[in-house]
Amino acid sequence: MNVTGWTPDGRVLVSTDNLSTLPNDQLAAIDPKTRRFSMFPLAQASEGDYDAATKTLFFTRLAFQGSHTKRYEGGTAQGVWKYADGSPEAVNLTKDYKGTSKTPMVWNGRVYFLSDRDGAMNLWSMNPSGGGLKQHTKHAGWDIQSAAMDGGRVVYQLGADLHLLDVTKGEDKTLPIALASDFEGTRERWQKNPMAYLTSFRASPSGKRIVLTARGQVFVAPVEAGRFVEVGRKPGVRYRGALLAPGDKEPVYALSDETGETEWWRLPSNGVGAPEQITSGSKVLNTVGQISPDGKWLAYANKDQELMLVNTESKAAKKIASSPVGNIEDFSWSPDSKWIAYNLPVEPFSRINLYSVASGVSTPVTSERSDSYNPAWSPDGKWLYFVSDRTFRTAVSSPWGPRQPEPFFDRQGKIY
Numbered sequence: 001m002n003v004t005g006w007t008p009d010g011r012v013l014v015s016t017d018n019l020s021t022l023p024n025d026q027l028a029a030i031d032p033k034t035r036r037f038s039m040f041p042l043a044q045a046s047e048g049d050y051d052a053a054t055k056t057l058f059f060t061r062l063a064f065q066g067s068h069t070k071r072y073e074g075g076t077a078q079g080v081w082k083y084a085d086g087s088p089e090a091v092n093l094t095k096d097y098k099g100t101s102k103t104p105m106v107w108n109g110r111v112y113f114l115s116d117r118d119g120a121m122n123l124w125s126m127n128p129s130g131g132g133l134k135q136h137t138k139h140a141g142w143d144i145q146s147a148a149m150d151g152g153r154v155v156y157q158l159g160a161d162l163h164l165l166d167v168t169k170g171e172d173k174t175l176p177i178a179l180a181s182d183f184e185g186t187r188e189r190w191q192k193n194p195m196a197y198l199t200s201f202r203a204s205p206s207g208k209r210i211v212l213t214a215r216g217q218v219f220v221a222p223v224e225a226g227r228f229v230e231v232g233r234k235p236g237v238r239y240r241g242a243l244l245a246p247g248d249k250e251p252v253y254a255l256s257d258e259t260g261e262t263e264w265w266r267l268p269s270n271g272v273g274a275p276e277q278i279t280s281g282s283k284v285l286n287t288v289g290q291i292s293p294d295g296k297w298l299a300y301a302n303k304d305q306e307l308m309l310v311n312t313e314s315k316a317a318k319k320i321a322s323s324p325v326g327n328i329e330d331f332s333w334s335p336d337s338k339w340i341a342y343n344l345p346v347e348p349f350s351r352i353n354l355y356s357v358a359s360g361v362s363t364p365v366t367s368e369r370s371d372s373y374n375p376a377w378s379p380d381g382k383w384l385y386f387v388s389d390r391t392f393r394t395a396v397s398s399p400w401g402p403r404q405p406e407p408f409f410d411r412q413g414k415i416y
Contacts, residue, residue: 008052011038015046015063025063042083042090051106054128055085058093058104058111068143071099071116078102080113082128093130105149107167112136112154114144123147123154123165136165137172204244205293209269211242211252218242218254220269229271234258244269245291245312253278253298253312255286262286264298266312279310279317288329292337297357299340301329307342309357320355321362330373334381341365341375341384352386372416387413 001016004027011029019039020026027045029038040048040057048059058080065076080101083090093111094101101115101124110132112125121143123136137144139158147156154165155175162175191197200213209226212219216238220229231252232239240262242254252267256275262285264278278298279286289300291312298310299320307328310317321328323345331342340355344364352366352375365384366372372388391414394407 004047005049007050013048013050015048027057027059040083046078047103049104049106051128056128057083058106058128059083059090060102060104061090064102070143071119073098080104080111082111091130093126096130103147105147105154107149107152112147112149112167114147116143121145123156125167136167136170200241202243204250205246206250209244209250211244211269213240213242213254216240218252218267220244220252220271227270229269231267231269231271232256232265232275233271234275239265241288243289243291246293246295253289253291255289264289264300264310278312278315279308280315287327290331290333292333292357293335294337297333297337299331299333301327301331303327305345307331307340307355309340320360321353325350330375332375332377334377335379336381339381341377341386343373343375352384354384386416388416389413390416 001014001018003012003014005013007013007029011031014028014030015025016028017023017025024044025046026042027040027048030036042059044061045059046061046063048057050057060078061081062076062078064078077098078100079092079094081090081092097115097117099116101113103114105112110125110127112123114121115124118135120139120141122139123144125134125136126132142159145157147154152167154167156163156165162177163172164175165172194214197214198212201210203210207223209220209222212221218231218239220231232254237256237258239254239256242252244250245253250269252269253264254267255262256265261282263280263282264286266276266278282302284303286300286302289298291298296312298312300308302308305323305327306319307321308317309320321342321344325347326345328342328344331340333340338357340357342353342355343350344353349368349371350373351364351368352372353362353364355362366386366388370388370390372386374387376385378385389412391412392409393411395410396405396408
């Protein structure tokens with residue numbers, strides 16, 4: 001049972017399915033003094049508002065169907081109906097629109113309601129016969145989630161805010177709501193186990209330092225004695241997936257949300273100097289990356305299931321591979337920086353491919369008859385190692401028996 005409003009004579013208007021023989025909501029009025037329960041003679045009725053002057057109930061037949069799909073026009077889309085006391089049947093007032101019309105509210109001879117007929121859920125009104133349609137709000141982003149009316153004023157939720165609309169004056173304003181708090185969660189406090197917040201770590205090519213990413217911050221630590229440095233200390237910016245590049249100063253490359261998208265940036269590993277943006281124009285989340293051994297290239301993956309390559313000096317980026325199946329996050333640079341070995345997810349089995357930086361051509365180097373992954377180069381760059389699922393020795397000795405077990409391959413992967 002849900003409370004939907006009040007009748008003008010002080011009864012509580014509720015929707016309930018307690019007395020329905022079908023899984024439908026019905027509207028009833030409850031007198032809070034006598035607790036008398038009066039049902040409206042409607043087989044389906046969910047939200048409603050009663051107009052005492054015309055003795056008419058304005059209601060939606062169907063309850064919210066559970067989907068927040070934009071511009072839903074399915075069979076359970078809500079519409080606004082009216083039922084006058086003593087009438088033989090109810091009348092559909094919004095049959096001209098196949099989408100959603102809901103939350104009827106009656107005031108001053110008009111019926112106000114929410115509808116997404118302009119592409120977003122906004123406040124509209126019509127006369128009691130369904131004509132004279134008028135739009136009162138024109139929000140194009142967030143949908144109005146709920147609304148309530150009193151004396152020509154409508155309060156409604158939009159995103160995380162509450163708005164108050166004066167229908168007569170046409171004034172719409174955001175209500176300034178301030179919540180008092182001690183803000184205990186924002187206070188500085190000592191972390192006894194900071195490694196619990198570690199999200200990634202990488203060793204430098206020289207093996208002398210490591211870079212740590214924790215809680216959106218990047219730190220460079222020496223393996224032996226030296227200075228512990230926090231890099232990229234700009235407030236309000238979070239970093240992820242930091243790695244150290246080769247070179248005398250071993251700069252740090254990390255994903256940053258400074259522009260509003262996750263882009264790759266270069267930061268000085270000693271913490272002195274301004275960060276420099278390397279990639280730009282990203283529309284989806286960028287994920288893992290690897291710097292070439294000569295420090296001239298950065299290969300990285302994104303959530304469009306693409307493998308990208310960017311020159312760290314010219315900052316020119318290009319797509320070198322894409323997959324229709326999954327993300328390309330399993331790749332490795334050759335020691336001479338001329339090749340990228342990557343696992344390409346395809347159907348039916350993933351394959352190892354080699355991409356030539358010079359020619360821009362990818363060549364598959366493993367069979368399409370079994371999954372191959374985790375490519376790794378030998379130190380001299382002459383051999384490519386990988387794991388492949390090519391061992392089909394079942395742990396089930398026989399398919400015979402009362403339960404007829406299927407084969408179980410528990411050790412398919414081996415290094416090749």
